[in-house]
Amino acid sequence: MIRYDSEGAAQLRDRMLSRVKADVAACYQCGNCSAGCPAAFTFDYAPNQIMRMLQVGMLDEVLASSAVQLCVQCLTCTSRCPRNIDIAGIFEDLKTVAVAKDVRVPEDAATFNRVFLENVAKYGRLTEAMMLLRYNLMSKHPLNDAELGIPMLTKGKVEVLPKKAAGADEVGRIYRKSLEKARWEG
Amino acid sequence: MGRLTYYPGCSLRHSAAEFDISTRLVLHKLGVDFVEVPDWTCCGSSPAHMTDHLLAQGLAARNLRQAATVGDEMVAPCPSCYQRQKDAELEIEEDPGFRQTVNEVLDLPYEGSVRVLTLPEVLLEKSGVEAIRRRVTTDLVKLRVVPYYGCLLGRPSSLTGEADEEQPTSMDRLLEAAGATVQRWNYKTECCGASVGMPKAEIHRRLSRKVLDQALEAGADAVAVACPLCHQNLDLRQVQINAAFGSSYSVPILYVTQVLGLAFGYSDEEMLLHKHAVDPRPLVAKAIKEAVAFREEEARLASEHEARQKMKEAAKQDRARRRAGRVPSTEEGGAAPEEAVPATSAHDREEEAAG
Numbered sequence: 001m002i003r004y005d006s007e008g009a010a011q012l013r014d015r016m017l018s019r020v021k022a023d024v025a026a027c028y029q030c031g032n033c034s035a036g037c038p039a040a041f042t043f044d045y046a047p048n049q050i051m052r053m054l055q056v057g058m059l060d061e062v063l064a065s066s067a068v069q070l071c072v073q074c075l076t077c078t079s080r081c082p083r084n085i086d087i088a089g090i091f092e093d094l095k096t097v098a099v100a101k102d103v104r105v106p107e108d109a110a111t112f113n114r115v116f117l118e119n120v121a122k123y124g125r126l127t128e129a130m131m132l133l134r135y136n137l138m139s140k141h142p143l144n145d146a147e148l149g150i151p152m153l154t155k156g157k158v159e160v161l162p163k164k165a166a167g168a169d170e171v172g173r174i175y176r177k178s179l180e181k182a183r184w185e186g
Numbered sequence: 187m188g189r190l191t192y193y194p195g196c197s198l199r200h201s202a203a204e205f206d207i208s209t210r211l212v213l214h215k216l217g218v219d220f221v222e223v224p225d226w227t228c229c230g231s232s233p234a235h236m237t238d239h240l241l242a243q244g245l246a247a248r249n250l251r252q253a254a255t256v257g258d259e260m261v262a263p264c265p266s267c268y269q270r271q272k273d274a275e276l277e278i279e280e281d282p283g284f285r286q287t288v289n290e291v292l293d294l295p296y297e298g299s300v301r302v303l304t305l306p307e308v309l310l311e312k313s314g315v316e317a318i319r320r321r322v323t324t325d326l327v328k329l330r331v332v333p334y335y336g337c338l339l340g341r342p343s344s345l346t347g348e349a350d351e352e353q354p355t356s357m358d359r360l361l362e363a364a365g366a367t368v369q370r371w372n373y374k375t376e377c378c379g380a381s382v383g384m385p386k387a388e389i390h391r392r393l394s395r396k397v398l399d400q401a402l403e404a405g406a407d408a409v410a411v412a413c414p415l416c417h418q419n420l421d422l423r424q425v426q427i428n429a430a431f432g433s434s435y436s437v438p439i440l441y442v443t444q445v446l447g448l449a450f451g452y453s454d455e456e457m458l459l460h461k462h463a464v465d466p467r468p469l470v471a472k473a474i475k476e477a478v479a480f481r482e483e484e485a486r487l488a489s490e491h492e493a494r495q496k497m498k499e500a501a502k503q504d505r506a507r508r509r510a511g512r513v514p515s516t517e518e519g520g521a522a523p524e525e526a527v528p529a530t531s532a533h534d535r536e537e538e539a540a541g
C-alpha cells in the first residue's frame with residue numbers, strides 16, 4: 001500500500017534541504033543508520049524506513065511514528081551514513097514539527113519538556129528540584145533513599161531555595177518570543 | 187581580549203559539582219587562565235532543541251553574547267551544553283541572516299564570534315600532553331581505565347574536531363599523560379541512552395549495562411567519563427542496572443579531571459571522590475599502593491640487572507685477557523674467535539657461570 005505522492009515528496013525534500021541541509025533523496029537504503037542505532041529496537045519503523053517514507057512523501061505517517069519520539073539523538077546514524085545525510089538532524093527537526101503540530105508527542109515527554117523549559121524561563125538556570133524530577137522521570141520509578149537520598153541529598157548536592165539567576169528575565173523573554181514566532185510560522 | 191571563558195551549566199553547578207571542582211583545580215594547576223561566563227543561563231539542553239529550533243539557538247546565543255563581553259573562547263565541560271552552544275556558534279557564524287533572527291529574540295544583540303571548545307580540547311590545546319606529564323606526582327600506572335566518550339564528545343567530527351568519530355583519542359591522550367593505564371576497547375562512543383531528557387528506561391539500562399560489561403571485558407577497573415549525564419547513568423544508576431538484570435556490577439566511574447587531579451597529587455577529598463555512588467576510593471588507594479610496590483620491584487630488578495651486566499662485563503674482559511695470552515694476535519687471523527671456536531666459548535661460559 002505504498003502511496004507515492006511525487007508532489008508532496010518534492011516539497012518535503014525541499015523542506016528538509018532548507019531546514020536541516022539534508023537531502024533525503026540521497027539515501028540509497030544501505031541500512032547503516034538502522035544497524036548502528038541503539039534505540040531502533042524500540043521503534044515502530046527503523047531509521048532507514050523513515051528515510052524511505054520521507055522520500056515518498058509520507059510525512060503524516062512519519063510524524064505519527066514512535067521512532068521520531070524515541071530517537072535519543074546520539075548521532076550514530078549521522079556519523080555512519082555513507083551518503084553524509086544528517087539523519088539525526090532530520091529526526092530532531094521532525095520532533096519539533098510534531099511539537100508544533102501537536103502530533104503524538106507522548107504525554108510524559110511533552111509535560112517534562114514544558115515543565116523543564118518553564119523552570120528555566122523562570123529561574124534562568126535549572127533548579128535542583130527540577131534536576132531531581134528529571135532523574136525521577138528518567139528512571140521511571142519514585143525516588144528512594146537508597147538511590148538518591150544517600151548519594152545526593154546527604155552529600156550536599158541539593159539547594160533548598162531556588163535562586164533566580166541574573167539573566168532569568170531575558171531567558172523568559174527568549175522563551176516567549178521564540179514560541180510566539182514558532183506559532184506564527186507554523 | 188582573548189580570554190578563555192568557562193561555562194559551568196546547571197549540572198556542574200549541582201549534581202556534578204565534583205566535575206566542576208576537579209576541572210577548575212586541574213586548569214589552575216596547568217596554568218590555564220579562565221573566567222566564568224558572566225551571568226550565564228541554562229542552555230536549554232534537549233527539551234529546548236526538541237521543542238523549537240529558535241528557542242534552542244536563542245538560549246545558547248545569550249550565553250555566547252555574555253561570554254563575548256569578557257573573552258573570545260568558551261569551554262563547556264558538559265558535552266550537552268557544549269553541543270548546544272557549538273551548534274549555535276556555527277549556525278550564527280555561517281548565516282548572517284540567522285544571526286539577525288536570533289538577535290530578534292535577545293534583549294541585546296550578539297555581535298561577537300566566540301569559539302566554543304570541549305574540555306579535552308582545551309586541556310590538549312592550552313596545556314598539552316607534555317605539560318600534564320611534567321606535573322604528575324602520583325603514579326597511577328596500576329589504575330586501569332577505559333575512556334568513555336559517550337555520544338557527544340566525538341560526534342559529529344565536524345563540530346568536535348576529532349579525526350575519527352568511532353575512535354576518538356583526546357581522552358586517551360589525557361589519561362595516558364596522567365600516567366594511568368588505558369585499556370583498548372570498542373565502546374568509546376557507544377551511546378548510553380540518556381542524551382534526551384526522558385528516554386525509555388529500557389533503552390538506557392540495556393545500553394549502560396553493555397558499557398559496564400565491555401569495560402570489565404577490556405580489563406579495566408574503572409571507567410573515565412567527561413559527561414555529567416554519562417556519569418549519572420553509569421554511577422548513580424548502577425544499582426538500578428543491577429536490580430534490573432540481577433547483576434552485581436561495582437565499577438567506579440571517574441571524571442577524567444579527577445584522574446588528572448589525583449595524578450597531580452590532589453587528595454580524594456579535594457577530588458570529591460566520596461560523592462560517587464560506587465565509591466572509587468578503595469580502588470584508587472589500592473592502585474596507588476600497587477604502583478609504589480611495582481616501582482620498587484622495578485627498581486630492584488633494574489639494580490639486579492645492572493649488577494649482572496657488570497659481572498658479565500668483567501667476565502668478558504677477563505676472557506679477552508686470557509685469550510690474548512693464548513693466541514697472541516687475532517687481528518690477521520680473519521674469523522672472530524667466538525664463532526670460529528665454539529668449544530672455547532662454551533668453556534668460557536662455564537667459567538663465567540662459575541666465577
Ligand code: SF4
Nearest residue numbers: 027029030031033081
Ligand atoms: S545510512 Fe544513509 S544512505 Fe544508508 S539507509 Fe541510512 S540514510 Fe540511507
Ligand code: SF4
Nearest residue numbers: 037071072074075077
Ligand atoms: S540519532 Fe536517533 S535515529 Fe540516529 S542512531 Fe541515534 S537514536 Fe537512532
Ligand code: SF4
Nearest residue numbers: 195196197229231267
Ligand atoms: S544542558 Fe543541562 S547542564 Fe547544560 S546548561 Fe543546560 S540543563 Fe544545564
Ligand code: SF4
Nearest residue numbers: 336337380381415416
Ligand atoms: S549521557 Fe549517554 S547519552 Fe549522553 S552524552 Fe553521555 S553517552 Fe550520550
